[in-house]
Amino acid sequence: MNTGTSASTATDTSTRGRKPRRIAIFGSTGSIGTQALDVIRENPDLFEASILTAHSNAALLIEQAIRHRPHTVVLVEERGLAEVREALLPRGIEVMSGPDALEEAAAHPDYDMMLASIVGFAGLKPTLKAVETRRPIALANKETLVVAGDIVMRRAVEGRVPIIPVDSEHSAIFQCLVGETHNRIEKLILTASGGPFLGRKPNFLVNVRKEHALQHPNWSMGAKITIDSATLMNKGLEMIEARWLFNVDPSRIQVVVHPQSIIHSMVQFEDGSIKAQMGLPDMKLPIQYALAYPERIPNAFPRYDFTRSATLNFEPPDVRTFRNLALATDAMFKGGNAPAVLNAANEIAVYGFLRNRIGFLDMTDMIERTLAHVPFVERPTLDDYFESDGEARNFAASLINL
8 A cells, every 4th residue: 555645754743841932824814714823822832824815805814823933824805915015014024925925835944834725726736846845745636636646646756845735635535545655445435415406306406595505504615615615616625635645556446325424434454444534524634633633632522422323324416417526527437637627617617607607507507518618638748737727718708608
């Protein structure tokens, strides 16, 4: 078994007996970033926020910076920049902006670990820069591995850069694999809640609006990932991420619908034994685990109570109704630039749906048409991935006149 940057390569990241670990949060104003700052605030002797980045939410970035006092903040969009500078420069906080600011911040020497929580393709470049500078990465941006997982993981392994997953499913698998370095994986089993429309059929979904799709039954997440969960695309992206993160053949990855979200994922070994990581659905737990790895630290999070009567259900996903999962599975097996095209088309489709430009089922049609349109590249370079992403976005946007 080769799990890339497994437990054995990351044992130098212990939090015990050291100065607080300096965390650079790329995407601090999003759902993962804000929860990570809660974890940092609750453990000031273990962690401190050293870099905070936001795309455009200047007001929240200012609030976070005043509370956590990082040495650097990044606001990608220049709108709101004057306000950020006025509020933070007198406090001695460096303010950066512009298209290259994320990569510049990722190359900054004054942080110990990156939390990569920027949503979508935009997270790829700064994550690659962190790998280049050999910083441990707590990875919450699945699209980085969906788009260019072969390149990212190869560079991480070559540079002995620990990559600790933050997604609850991949964190669960990672935890199940600790101590299993030499044991062969037979199957990775990713659990899916099924989203808000579990059991529904196309005649219902055709009338779904964003207000319905944004009501996830178990998890509190950002808008994009919540829509991906409703379409099951999120689970497809997670399959592709797991393929690269744990270096397993796509045929060894399975999705099972588990509506209660208590088992976060499982690993089946070649002797038939199955390990599962369980807990109440709370993203702070995998965030804390990644930031503190390899230590486990105490917290006051709610605990699952096995003495209360409860039933855990499992069923196969309905890929005929939720075809995004089937498209993602096909892209995973096809490889090459297909996952990059899939991801780009999905980002545009979700954008269009959230702005009421297309219907819920139209997202799948857009993705399918984009996959058919963009030329397949079997062995893409990094430049090929960027070109495929751009071409896919342009074509998908043309379908809805963006």
